[in-house]
Amino acid sequence: MNVRRLVLFVPLVVVVGLGAFLYQRLDDDPYARDSALLSRPFPEFSLSTLSDPQSRLDASLLKGQVSLVNVWGEWCPTCKHEMPQLLDLASRGVHMVGVDYKDTRAKGRQFLEEFGNPFSVNLFDPDGTLGFDLGVYGAPETFLVDAEGVIRYHHTGYIRPEDVRDVILPTLERIAEPATNAASTPDEEASS
Amino acid sequence: MKSVLRSFAIPLVQALVVLMFLAWLSAGKAQAAIEMHQFDNPVLQKRYDSLTAALRCPKCQNQAIGDSDSPIAGDMRQNVADLLKDGRSDSDIQNFMVARFGEYVLYNPRLDGRTWLLWGGPAVLILLGLLVVTLIVRARRRARVRALDDDEQARLSALLATHRQSIDEQPGDEQPGAGQHTAKERS
Numbered sequence: 512m513n514v515r516r517l518v519l520f521v522p523l524v525v526v527v528g529l530g531a532f533l534y535q536r537l538d539d540d541p542y543a544r545d546s547a548l549l550s551r552p553f554p555e556f557s558l559s560t561l562s563d564p565q566s567r568l569d570a571s572l573l574k575g576q577v578s579l580v581n582v583w584g585e586w587c588p589t590c591k592h593e594m595p596q597l598l599d600l601a602s603r604g605v606h607m608v609g610v611d612y613k614d615t616r617a618k619g620r621q622f623l624e625e626f627g628n629p630f631s632v633n634l635f636d637p638d639g640t641l642g643f644d645l646g647v648y649g650a651p652e653t654f655l656v657d658a659e660g661v662i663r664y665h666h667t668g669y670i671r672p673e674d675v676r677d678v679i680l681p682t683l684e685r686i687a688e689p690a691t692n693a694a695s696t697p698d699e700e701a702s703s
Numbered sequence: 704m705k706s707v708l709r710s711f712a713i714p715l716v717q718a719l720v721v722l723m724f725l726a727w728l729s730a731g732k733a734q735a736a737i738e739m740h741q742f743d744n745p746v747l748q749k750r751y752d753s754l755t756a757a758l759r760c761p762k763c764q765n766q767a768i769g770d771s772d773s774p775i776a777g778d779m780r781q782n783v784a785d786l787l788k789d790g791r792s793d794s795d796i797q798n799f800m801v802a803r804f805g806e807y808v809l810y811n812p813r814l815d816g817r818t819w820l821l822w823g824g825p826a827v828l829i830l831l832g833l834l835v836v837t838l839i840v841r842a843r844r845r846a847r848v849r850a851l852d853d854d855e856q857a858r859l860s861a862l863l864a865t866h867r868q869s870i871d872e873q874p875g876d877e878q879p880g881a882g883q884h885t886a887k888e889r890s
Contacts (some may be wrong), residue, residue: 541764547805613774639778646803648761648775 546654546665547646553580553660554644561611561619561633568634572608573660577687579679580654581630582610582642585618587650593670594626600675601629605683609633612642612650655679657686737772740784747787754783754796757811761804779808 548554553573560566573580581597583590601607609630611619616635623633636642645654655664663686666674739755742748755769760776768776768783779800786796800808812818851859 544805544807547801547803639774643778643782644803646761646805648773648804 542667546662548662549665551662553656553662554641556634556641556644558634558636558641561609561616561635564616568632570660572632573656574658576606576658577683578606578608578656579683580608580610580656582612582645582647582650582652584612584614584650585622586614589669590651591626593651594629596670596672596675597629598627600679603680607631610641611635612647613637613639655682655686737770738777739769740780750793751783751787754793755780757809758783758797758800759808759810761808767810
């Protein structure tokens with residue numbers, strides 16, 4: 512009899528459990544999802560730099576050192592707000608690569624003059640082809656790429672100063688260390 | 704009280720109907736603004752329409768790329784059209800999008816380690832429900848047809864015996880016992 516009564520509470524327990532689970536997920540940021548490119552090589556590209564239309568750069572640009580790739584555009588207000596954080600990262604010696612996404616050269620250059628240029632090189636991607644291959648659906652988006660040219664971290668949207676301190680700098684440190692140690696092993700495997 | 708409620712409720716319902724009508728009108732306008740690729744080949748057109756309806760826009764919360772005017776949805780539609788003209792299969796095109804934007808873009812997620820519960824859950828729930836119903840029906844049926852055991856048989860005989868006795872003792876009487884009982888309760 513008692514057991515039978517207890518069985519009647521099973522639906523209640525299920526509903527409360529489900530409610531708690533769903534309630535807890537209610538605060539999740541719907542844009543916070545892992546990039547499909549994590550642990551994948553940075554996509555191939557062939558683009559000119561923002562400063563020189565005659566130049567041609569490809570994905571080998573990202574080999575040999577850890578890089579931060581930031582996708583930005585003059586039309587993107589959040590990109591202006593995160594410039595101080597990017598300048599801070601540049602002043603710490605991080606190799607910064609910009610992707611000027613769906614922009615015009617004139618506006619892109621003007622943006623850098625006005626808000627500062629933390630990037631050692633800016634790729635000019637007017638049609639958003641590299642952005643598309645990166646799975647970028649807005650700006651700003653930021654990728655950390657290890658010395659092998661593999662994407663190790665992805666950040667969507669605004670980078671807050673605390674994101675630099677708590678996430679980006681530690682991640683840069685983490686991917687810099689194994690990369691220097693393991694740099695020789697994959698090459699040896701590939702050649703054998 | 705009721706009339707107050709009514710005087711509020713009727714204008715509220717009217718306002719809602721008007722709002723829904725306006726929303727329907729503006730939805731029609733928004734759809735008209737989306738640029739869809741037009742194919743000469745009706746088969747390609749059909750595949751394009753179904754692909755753009757089944758791929759989810761990564762920027763928008765819950766819109767297919769064929770239903771969204773965000774720039775990335777436009778880029779994705781363009782890529783779908785180009786790949787179709789290239790002769791790629793539907794699953795090639797889905798793989799192409801998933802490789803860039805993740806499983807998120809598939810409105811019909813694939814069956815894998817993370818989604819087996821999603822696909823299998825309903826079937827498991829139906830089986831579980833059938834099992835419970837079967838158990839309940841069986842238990843009831845067994846309870847219904849089970850013969851009385853000796854104790855129950857004895858109790859039944861005793862009850863029937865006292866019942867017959869009471870009928871025999873007061874033939875045609877208007878059950879004074881029962882009448883007294885209700886009268887007491889009322890007082």
